[in-house]
Amino acid sequence: MTATFQQRVRPLLLGGDRSLADLAVGTAAVAVAARYLAVLFVNAPGYGVPVAPGPLTVASTAVVAAAAVTVAVTDADPAAGVGLLFVGVFGLLSLVSSAVALPAAAAVVLGTATVAAVSGRRLDPVSAAATALLVAALSVGLASGVGGWTGLRPAASTAALLGVAATPAFAATDWRSLSTADWGAILGGVAAFAVVLAVGRAVPFVTGAVTLTGSGVVGTSLPVVALAAAGAVTTASAASRTRRWTLLAGVALVAFAGVPASLPRALPFALGVAALTRGEGQP
Numbered sequence: 001m002t003a004t005f006q007q008r009v010r011p012l013l014l015g016g017d018r019s020l021a022d023l024a025v026g027t028a029a030v031a032v033a034a035r036y037l038a039v040l041f042v043n044a045p046g047y048g049v050p051v052a053p054g055p056l057t058v059a060s061t062a063v064v065a066a067a068a069v070t071v072a073v074t075d076a077d078p079a080a081g082v083g084l085l086f087v088g089v090f091g092l093l094s095l096v097s098s099a100v101a102l103p104a105a106a107a108v109v110l111g112t113a114t115v116a117a118v119s120g121r122r123l124d125p126v127s128a129a130a131t132a133l134l135v136a137a138l139s140v141g142l143a144s145g146v147g148g149w150t151g152l153r154p155a156a157s158t159a160a161l162l163g164v165a166a167t168p169a170f171a172a173t174d175w176r177s178l179s180t181a182d183w184g185a186i187l188g189g190v191a192a193f194a195v196v197l198a199v200g201r202a203v204p205f206v207t208g209a210v211t212l213t214g215s216g217v218v219g220t221s222l223p224v225v226a227l228a229a230a231g232a233v234t235t236a237s238a239a240s241r242t243r244r245w246t247l248l249a250g251v252a253l254v255a256f257a258g259v260p261a262s263l264p265r266a267l268p269f270a271l272g273v274a275a276l277t278r279g280e281g282q283p
Helices: 002-012 020-042 053-074 076-096 096-119 125-144 150-165 183-202 204-215 222-241 245-257 263-279
Strands: none
Touching: 020 053, 020 204, 020 245, 020 263, 053 076, 053 263, 076 096, 076 125, 076 263, 096 125, 096 263, 125 263, 150 222, 150 245, 183 204, 183 222, 204 245, 222 245, 245 263
């Protein structure tokens, strides 16, 4: 049914041109980043930002869900399209009624796992392992939040941050050759690790407040947070330097989404996983 739906919709969407899907993913990344920054400023003392986080969260979630549907109907692989359609449609339904939260969480996990399974056929072992870690983080995160297993929240936080730390796997062109490594991006990641570690030790309460408010991190050590920052900076730098914009949008989505313990965080995290696996194959 989804394959037929794709065939009918593609002619209306620029013939299924991938550029439309890339634009949708990029727009979603901007929306999630804007929500992240707004939440930080709203909760920061001394900043009177006249923005209500609630409506902004709803708006960004709607943008992400619509982007997932757009990518689904333009994806060349029907199986991946089915997975992303689950993510997008149930994401939109979750905005209409809280009663569908649990089915939506299951659909997001199932849909993302489907995309990961399809992508795994063409990914190298390192990228496939990073994808599996991200999907595991999504599953544990939703179980700890929507599923009500609150005891899993520290594990979900650690898994999500380690997943972000592993995103350079999607930026590497050849893990077996040091000559192809983007040393500029790697040095940027090392610098990010050092800065986050230093700031976290200097002002631990501020760092904890930022990670909790902005990313929903609970019960995770500072080095893991620093590793996530290093991974995000490395991937973003490599993607920018090589003009792989889908890869850049993907790492922005998983990084700014935070711990996927709620649907507004899980949807961009799921779309980010899909974007990373799509962007990994781009030149």
